[in-house]
Amino acid sequence: MQKAQIRTAIIWALLLIATGISFFTSHHHELNPNVAYVSICILSYCKCRMVVMGFMEVNHAPVGWKTFFELWMMAVIGEIVIFGFSTL
Numbered sequence: 231m232q233k234a235q236i237r238t239a240i241i242w243a244l245l246l247i248a249t250g251i252s253f254f255t256s257h258h259h260e261l262n263p264n265v266a267y268v269s270i271c272i273l274s275y276c277k278c279r280m281v282v283m284g285f286m287e288v289n290h291a292p293v294g295w296k297t298f299f300e301l302w303m304m305a306v307i308g309e310i311v312i313f314g315f316s317t318l
Contacts, residue, residue: 241284248273267314275307 231239252273255266279300283289288299 237284241280245277245280248277264315268311271307271311271314274310275303278303278307 252270255261255269255273258266282299282303283296288296
């Protein structure tokens with residue numbers, strides 16, 4: 231396998247693992263719902279970052295674009311968390 235294929239396979243496996251953890255967290259009734267909600271949002275941020283940086287190859291973009299995407303993803307997940315807690 232080539233280096234790029236191995237990297238893609240690793241990212242794909244990490245995305246599957248993160249999805250499994252999110253699924254387990256959302257269906258585990260002994261967890262505090264607030265902890266589950268925040269952990270799922272954090273995992274969503276990590277998954278989004280892996281897709282944007284890995285598959286969309288933003289990691290090869292200039293620093294300004296990388297910073298923009300990092301801040302944008304943090305703002306979106308932050309808003310989701312804030313709005314989620316304000317509606318509970």
